[in-house]
Amino acid sequence: MVTVQEARKLIHENCGSSKIEEIPLIKSCGLVLAEEVYAPIDTPPFDQSAMDGYAFSFDDWDKHADFKVTGEVQAGNYLSQELIPNQAVRIFTGAALPMGTDTVVMQEKVVLNDSYIRVEDDKIIKGSNVRLRASQTKKDTVVLNKNHLLTPASISFLAGIGIEKVKIFSPPTISIIVTGKELIKPGQAIEDGKIYESNSFGLIAALEQLNITPVSVDWVDDDEEQIRKIISNWLQSDILILTGGVSVGDYDFVSSALEKCGVKKIFHKVKQKPGKPFYFGKFKDTLVFGLPGNPASVLTCFYEYVVNAVSSFTLKKYYEKLMMPLANSYTKKPGLTYFLKGISNSENVSILPHQESYMMDSYAQANCLIELEEGEENFSQGEIVPVLKFI
Secondary structure, rough: OEEEEHHHHHHHHHOOHHHHHHHHEOOOOOOEEEEOOOOOOEOOOOOOOOOOOOEEOOOOOOOOOEEEEEEEEOOOOOOOOOOOOEEEEEEEEEEEEEOOEEEEHHHHHHHEEEEEEEEOOOOOOOOOOOOOOOOOOOOOOEEEEEOOOOOHHHHHHHHHHOOOOOEEEEEOOOEEEEOOOOOOOOOOOOOOOOOOOOOHHHHHHHHOOOOOOOOOEEEEEHHHHHHHHHHHHHOOOOOOEEEOOOOOOOOOOHHHHHHHHHOOOEOOOOOOEEOOOOEEEEOEEEEEEEEEOHHHHHHHHHHHHHHHHHHHHHOOOEEEEEEEEEEOOEOOOOOOEEEEEEEOOOOOOOOOOOOOOOOOOOOOOOOOEEEOOOOOEEEOOEEEEEEEEEE
């Protein structure tokens, strides 16, 4: 068996290079930029009004004289003629300032008399209420750096400067294979000797939280030949995840089926609880994870190991690792790293009951995993421990 730290190191060393693809901007939320983005235009692309009002030349303004209103500029239109002194135009928010104007007075600060206005704003200065050309971004300058995480705000920003597509580090293609003769799908009538299959539901949901949809999900009996055939179908995926059948029982065929498919075993079994039979291997560039069948083991191995492999493709940090004090004490057997379901708040983290690998009621309440190191036995209230927050 390898230690938890050795397992993490081996997975990290065997992860491949990120892949870059160009995708529509609208589909890029939650992904990471693979190159710098340059502004294709000045933004705003022209001097524009910041409000509804009247545009005029500040230097030509005689505070004792009225302006003659000679036209109107709506947002989206452009007035090509240049204004002369003592002329103004009615202008609306977002509209381009006509030549010969540099200042906008809000409509509430004027007195309108037929086609003339008098400005009654003692605080107005040159350039008031005007958004200057390139005041946000200047053409050909870097506006977002490589490795920027694309958010709704950054996507709106890029659309606003005319960007239609972006190059990102593409998420890996992931396939899931669920093994187990005893499994039936929710919605079916329960039978003697059968249990409801939940691992695919947990994995699919966890991947969707990472903005990843598996390319395939297959269910297979505890039959070595069937398992081998399905494995061979999906070894072109970037990541292949199997659940169940990785221990050493008479009907645990995953390890031998992987070997027959040409998968190179990197390690099998980790000094941890839950999830000791955890398997990691590689076929060419495909990463293969064999997760134990108990549902708590599946999710724990996913959060602690598989997510890091996904990050190697997307260059995105998904979950936060913190150091927090325990709210309650705990005693375990030495020799294994324990991953315990917990609830953290702003002050500490509590270890939940029902830690057995088949029990999911406590996992349903948990928002983190608490890591208790291999060599220690007794953990006291207030002791600082690593915590992986996944919600």
